Amino acid sequence: MSLLTGVNKVCVPAPAKINLFLSVGEKRADDFHELRSVLAKVQLYDLVTIRKTKEKGKISISCPGHEEIANDHNLAVQMVSHWRTVTGNDDGIDISIEKKIPMQAGLGGGSSDAVSTLLGLNLLLPSKLKFEELLELSSKVGSDCPSFLLSGACVASGKGEQIREVKFPAAKKISGKRVLLFKPSCGFSTADIYDLYEARESLYTDSIQMKERIEHWESGQLSLTDFIHNDLSFPIHRKFIFITVLFKELKERFKLNPMVSGSGSCCFLIIPEYLVMEPVIQMIMKAWGKEIFITETRLI
Numbered sequence: 001m002s003l004l005t006g007v008n009k010v011c012v013p014a015p016a017k018i019n020l021f022l023s024v025g026e027k028r029a030d031d032f033h034e035l036r037s038v039l040a041k042v043q044l045y046d047l048v049t050i051r052k053t054k055e056k057g058k059i060s061i062s063c064p065g066h067e068e069i070a071n072d073h074n075l076a077v078q079m080v081s082h083w084r085t086v087t088g089n090d091d092g093i094d095i096s097i098e099k100k101i102p103m104q105a106g107l108g109g110g111s112s113d114a115v116s117t118l119l120g121l122n123l124l125l126p127s128k129l130k131f132e133e134l135l136e137l138s139s140k141v142g143s144d145c146p147s148f149l150l151s152g153a154c155v156a157s158g159k160g161e162q163i164r165e166v167k168f169p170a171a172k173k174i175s176g177k178r179v180l181l182f183k184p185s186c187g188f189s190t191a192d193i194y195d196l197y198e199a200r201e202s203l204y205t206d207s208i209q210m211k212e213r214i215e216h217w218e219s220g221q222l223s224l225t226d227f228i229h230n231d232l233s234f235p236i237h238r239k240f241i242f243i244t245v246l247f248k249e250l251k252e253r254f255k256l257n258p259m260v261s262g263s264g265s266c267c268f269l270i271i272p273e274y275l276v277m278e279p280v281i282q283m284i285m286k287a288w289g290k291e292i293f294i295t296e297t298r299l300i
Helices: 075-087 109-124 131-141 145-149 168-174 190-198 207-218 233-239 241-254 278-288
Strands: 009-027 033-053 059-062 092-098 154-158 162-165 178-183 267-270 293-298
Touching: 009 109, 009 145, 009 178, 009 190, 009 207, 033 109, 033 145, 033 178, 033 207, 033 293, 059 075, 075 092, 075 109, 075 131, 092 109, 109 131, 109 145, 131 145, 145 154, 145 162, 168 207, 178 278, 190 233, 233 241, 241 267, 241 278, 278 293
Parallel strands: 059 092
Antiparallel strands: 009 033, 033 092, 033 154, 154 162, 178 267, 178 293
16 A cells, blocks of 8 residues: 555645735626735634545535534535546545634635645545646635635635735735734624625726736835725625724724725734734723634734
């Protein structure tokens, strides 16, 4: 038995992401919006364990503490089904997900778990799928999925399936930066946020201008603080006033620039290296309650 055929279990970390930049354009013919986004991974991970079993054709999934997502609707299970269609492999697959990334947060936890499942499956195969094949598989499962095939910050466009790495100077500048993630006790529905966005009276943002803005940031013409942007902020702030109030206080008292990640509900702020965070954390917890999710981490 070779080493490759002898491996039947792998563990793959699944990082969270934040949207440093998100521009939402008009709807396409496939009913998806034309997007342009810069996504950065953070040092907050789920752990996905993939194990081959002897039960041919079976897919099982467990998620301790979150049994409600351990079903066929989980993106990781859907990823296995698509992977089987491409590879013809019918080994029994058992997926175990140890969740650390909060759900309904705009941090991409479900998409990241699915891609880590795909990468784990690829490790278990003696004959590996090429990156282009992994990319095509990922795009079938979720718009955020392709971005998790790249380990660092990336630029995504189309519905999310067109990806490239952030250019080196900009990627190096943001790597290791301190970031605070803070999420209210409630989650937001992505579909609801997009419905609110579509209902606004103003026109969609100009795709060419947004592309140029990303290029200006990558070339150093635009600071990270001035670059951070989210088109979905408008409907989120309109519906959830408690976010607007806290953001205003953080800006006025600490000169910070908080932002919602994607469709929320998790928010983030880039922490200046000199800033002592305890007063900031205390303000957030006083505003939203002690039961919230809040953690300091760093960009990858």
